[in-house]
Amino acid sequence: MSDTDKDGLIAKFITTVIGDKRRWRQYKARVKQLPPNYRTAVEAIERYVMHFGPSDSDGAASLFEDVADLFERAAADGTPIREIVGQDPVEFVEALVQNYTKGGYVARERNRLISAIDQAAGEDAGNQDGTV
Template identity: 40%
Template sequence: MASKWIEMVTGSLEQKKQYRQLRARLEALPEPYLSVAKAVQRYFMYNGGITDGDTLVTMMNDFVELWERAAADGTPVRDIVGEDPVEFADTFIEAYLGKRWIDKEKARLTAAVEAAEETEGKNR
């Protein structure tokens, strides 16, 4: 019973466990894959804004598998991220569009403008 209450507050404990396991796999990558993968993953955390746990775990699993395969095959880092690492990261995130924190803020902004329009219309 307590675990269900805790999960209501903090999110799925199983997802947190899976995420920690994926982070450990990421940390096990050899250089230079480790430093670049960590940099891209950090970018995901700041720019991705994915709030859905299932989506985040799926994305992270695919991300770690990509880097593990590249390291095993000896694929050059630049061949993975291309000429523009930011574009690579943004494109990767877009493939996992789930509920993102910015979606809520976009809705709030739109609602605020619509409410202001209604107020303006009543005051005319």
């Protein structure tokens, strides 16, 4: 695969996942202005979200913009990174992602699991003697 093809795939991925390229560039410019330790933290969150975050472009773009807002304010106030993300950064990001996921495959599968278990539990409740 040529570099041009790879660049095209990356651009398509970014457009699909984060939507408007202008929003993405603005977000990246904001992150670039952060102090190095805050920038490193935001880039780590970004990498994680790219794998496990919302699959709709508006949700992902909003999440990234809100993370940039949060870290810009924290940097301006001198808030330590651990005060932002806590002791478990995965838990922090997972909580963020839940607020921005609208029908991605993870949300659909979670709902499917919940529905299947609810249905199975309902059938079990109706058959106390264990018969089907």
